[in-house]
Amino acid sequence: MPFQFNFGGFNSGGFQEGGTGGFTPPPKKAHKPRKAIGNAFTRTLINVGVTLLVGLGYFYLELPALNFHAEEFYVFVFLLCAVYCVCAVLTSGFQGDGAKGYFHFVKKQCTLPFVVVIALIAAIAIGAISSWVVLRAGSYSKLLPIQSGDFTAEVEEISYDQIPMLDADSAARLGSRKLGELSDMVSQFEILPTYTQINYQGRPVRVTSLAYGDLIKWFTNRSEGLPAYLVIDMVTQEAEVVRLEDGMKYTTAEHFGRNLYRHLRFHYPTMMFDDPVFEIDEEGTPYWVCSRIVKTIGLFGGTDIKGAVLVNAVTGESIYYEEVPNWVDRVYSYxxxxxxxxxxxxxxxxxxxxxxxxxxxxxxxxxxxxxxxxxxxxxxxxxxxxxxxxxxxxxxxxxxxxxxxxxxxIAGATETSAMDSAQSQVQQMRYEATFPLLLNIADQPTYFMSLKGADGLVKMYAMVNVQRYNIVETGGTVAECEANYRQSLAHEGLIDTGEAEVIPGDQEETSGIVAEIRSAVLDGNTFYFFRLENADTFYAVSAAENPQAVILNVGDSVVLTYRTGDSGSILTGTGISRFPRLEGDDQLTLTERGTPSESDRETAAKEVPGAQSAA
Known part of the structure; x- marks a missing residue:
C-alpha cells in the first residue's frame, strides 16, 4: 500500500489529476477602493488650488517667460499638467481592477491635462520643423545684414594714449586690489566678475557692480543697498570706486523681490531676456541693460534682439525701449x-x-x-x-x-597665430599674450596685445601686422611698442619715414629761432635752457638725452618737443633738432617759413652722431 503524505496546504491530488501540484493557494483578500474626497466640485477646487500653489512656487523660483517662443514655458505647463493629474488621482481615490482598470481611471480623471499636453507636443513639433535650418537656410542667412567696408577709411587711426591696455582679467585684478584698499567695504562686499566694456565720457572703461559677501552680509546691508560700483580706465589703468548717495537695491546679487531677474519677470512676464549687463550713463547713474530676445524664424529659431529694458539699479524704475538711448553701449552680445x-x-x-x-x-x-x-x-x-x-x-x-x-x-594671420608670433619674441621670458585688439596703426591693420607674466600682470606690449605677421615689435610701454612698430613698417617700406615718428599724446611741438641759451648742472646732469624769438618761455633740454643741444647756437632754427602738463616760465623739453636755414630768411620765424620738411629733419638728425630728432 503506497504511502501518502498530506502536509498543511497540500492535498494528495497530483499534476496528472488536474491538480495544482499539490499546492492550495491562500484565498485573496477583497480589494477595497479608496473613498473619494468630497464631491466633484470640491475635488476640482482642491486639484486646481494645489496646482496653482505649485505653479506659483515654480514661477517664483524658476521665472519662466510666459511665451510660446520660450522653451521653459512648455516645461512649466507640462509640470502643471502633471501636478493636476496626481492631485486628481489622489482626491478621487484609486479605483479600478488591475493595471488596465487603473489606466482607464487615470485617463478619466486627467482628460483635460492629456489634451493640453498632446496639443503642446504638436505645437513643439510644428514649431521645431518650421524653425529647422534645413528648410529655412535663407532666413537664417539674413539675420545679420552685412556691408562691405574699407578698413583704413572707416576705422580711424588711434593714438597710443587711446589704446585700451587692459583685458578683462587684468581689469578684474585691478578692481579686486582697489576694493582691498577700502577697509569699510572689503569685509562686507565682493565684486561681480562680469565687467562690461563701455565708452564713458569719451574713454574706454570697464564697469561692474559690487555684490554682497554672503547671505548674512546681505541681510545686514540690504536696507542701504550696494554702496558703490567700480570703473576701470582701460588706458590709464586706474581703478575708481564710485560711491553712491543712495545704494543700489536692484541687482543680480539681491534676493527675493529685489532680485533683478525676479523684478524683470514680474514686470514683464511674457518677455524673454538676454543676460543683464551693468552700465552707467554719462552722469554716472547705474543701470542694468536687459536686452529683449525674440525668435524670428518659426517658434524657436532665429534668435535676435528687439530693444531693451533699462532698469535703474538704485530705484528699480524700468522702461522698455525699442530704440535704446545713445549712451547705451551693449545691447547685442558677442x-x-x-x-x-x-x-x-x-x-x-x-x-x-x-x-x-x-x-x-x-x-x-x-x-x-x-x-x-x-x-x-x-x-x-x-x-x-x-x-x-x-x-x-x-x-x-x-x-x-x-x-x-x-x-x-583683409587676408592675414589669425588671432592665435599673431599671439604665437608675439610670444616667440619674448619666449625666454615665457610671457603669455592676451587676445589681441584690432587697431589701425599708420593705415595698417594691426594686432595689439599685452604680454603677461606668470603672476598675471602685464609686463610688455606687442604689435603684429595682420597681413605680414613676421612684422612683430614689442615694448615696455605702449608708446615704445608703437614707435618700434612704426620703425619696422618704415623699414619694410609699408609707410614713409615721416609716419614712423611718434609724438606722445602728453607732448606738443613748437618751432622757432633760438634767441637765448643758458646752461646748468642739475643732479649731475647738464641741462640747456633755450628761449625762442618772440617768446618768454625757456625749454629745459637734457644734454644726456639730446646730444645735439650741446652744439646749438643763438640764431639756429630748431624744432622742440615739450611736455604739455608743465606750467610756468620753464617747460621740460623732451627733444630738439636743428634744420638748415635758407639764405635771406634770417629775419623770418619758422612759423612764417612753414613746418620743416622731412628731409630737413633727417639732415638735422644726422648732423651729430646719436642725436635725436623729435617730431
Whole structure:
C-alpha cells in the first residue's frame, strides 16, 4: 500500500489529476477602493488650488517667460499638467481592477491635462520643423545684414594714449586690489566678475557692480543697498570706486523681490531676456541693460534682439525701449552676433552648398574683442574659410548697440597665430599674450596685445601686422611698442619715414629761432635752457638725452618737443633738432617759413652722431 503524505496546504491530488501540484493557494483578500474626497466640485477646487500653489512656487523660483517662443514655458505647463493629474488621482481615490482598470481611471480623471499636453507636443513639433535650418537656410542667412567696408577709411587711426591696455582679467585684478584698499567695504562686499566694456565720457572703461559677501552680509546691508560700483580706465589703468548717495537695491546679487531677474519677470512676464549687463550713463547713474530676445524664424529659431529694458539699479524704475538711448553701449552680445554671422557664412549660398562644394562658406574665429569707435563699442572677430582655418580672410566689426555690421577683406594671420608670433619674441621670458585688439596703426591693420607674466600682470606690449605677421615689435610701454612698430613698417617700406615718428599724446611741438641759451648742472646732469624769438618761455633740454643741444647756437632754427602738463616760465623739453636755414630768411620765424620738411629733419638728425630728432 503506497504511502501518502498530506502536509498543511497540500492535498494528495497530483499534476496528472488536474491538480495544482499539490499546492492550495491562500484565498485573496477583497480589494477595497479608496473613498473619494468630497464631491466633484470640491475635488476640482482642491486639484486646481494645489496646482496653482505649485505653479506659483515654480514661477517664483524658476521665472519662466510666459511665451510660446520660450522653451521653459512648455516645461512649466507640462509640470502643471502633471501636478493636476496626481492631485486628481489622489482626491478621487484609486479605483479600478488591475493595471488596465487603473489606466482607464487615470485617463478619466486627467482628460483635460492629456489634451493640453498632446496639443503642446504638436505645437513643439510644428514649431521645431518650421524653425529647422534645413528648410529655412535663407532666413537664417539674413539675420545679420552685412556691408562691405574699407578698413583704413572707416576705422580711424588711434593714438597710443587711446589704446585700451587692459583685458578683462587684468581689469578684474585691478578692481579686486582697489576694493582691498577700502577697509569699510572689503569685509562686507565682493565684486561681480562680469565687467562690461563701455565708452564713458569719451574713454574706454570697464564697469561692474559690487555684490554682497554672503547671505548674512546681505541681510545686514540690504536696507542701504550696494554702496558703490567700480570703473576701470582701460588706458590709464586706474581703478575708481564710485560711491553712491543712495545704494543700489536692484541687482543680480539681491534676493527675493529685489532680485533683478525676479523684478524683470514680474514686470514683464511674457518677455524673454538676454543676460543683464551693468552700465552707467554719462552722469554716472547705474543701470542694468536687459536686452529683449525674440525668435524670428518659426517658434524657436532665429534668435535676435528687439530693444531693451533699462532698469535703474538704485530705484528699480524700468522702461522698455525699442530704440535704446545713445549712451547705451551693449545691447547685442558677442555670442548672438557671432552666431548670426556664422548663419550668414554657412548658408548665404544655400544649405546644400554648406554641405557639398562649400563655395564661399566662412565662419568666425574662436575669439573676439572690442573696439571703441566714435561713441560706440564695436565687437570684432576674424573670419576664416571653413575649408582652411590657418589664416583669416577678413574681419567683421559689429556695433553692439545697433547691430550695424561691416566686413573688411583683409587676408592675414589669425588671432592665435599673431599671439604665437608675439610670444616667440619674448619666449625666454615665457610671457603669455592676451587676445589681441584690432587697431589701425599708420593705415595698417594691426594686432595689439599685452604680454603677461606668470603672476598675471602685464609686463610688455606687442604689435603684429595682420597681413605680414613676421612684422612683430614689442615694448615696455605702449608708446615704445608703437614707435618700434612704426620703425619696422618704415623699414619694410609699408609707410614713409615721416609716419614712423611718434609724438606722445602728453607732448606738443613748437618751432622757432633760438634767441637765448643758458646752461646748468642739475643732479649731475647738464641741462640747456633755450628761449625762442618772440617768446618768454625757456625749454629745459637734457644734454644726456639730446646730444645735439650741446652744439646749438643763438640764431639756429630748431624744432622742440615739450611736455604739455608743465606750467610756468620753464617747460621740460623732451627733444630738439636743428634744420638748415635758407639764405635771406634770417629775419623770418619758422612759423612764417612753414613746418620743416622731412628731409630737413633727417639732415638735422644726422648732423651729430646719436642725436635725436623729435617730431
Amino acid at each position: 555670442d548672438i552676433i557671432m552666431e548670426q554671422y556664422d548663419y550668414y557664412g554657412m548658408y548665404h549660398n544655400g544649405f546644400l552648398n554648406s554641405m557639398f562644394g562649400q563655395r564661399d562658406v566662412t565662419l568666425t574665429t574662436e575669439g573676439w574683442n572690442y573696439i571703441a569707435i566714435d561713441d560706440d563699442v564695436y565687437m570684432y572677430t576674424g573670419v576664416t574659410s571653413v575649408t582652411s582655418d590657418q589664416s583669416n580672410i577678413g574681419f567683421i566689426l559689429s556695433n553692439q548697440r545697433t547691430k550695424e555690421t561691416h566686413f573688411y577683406t
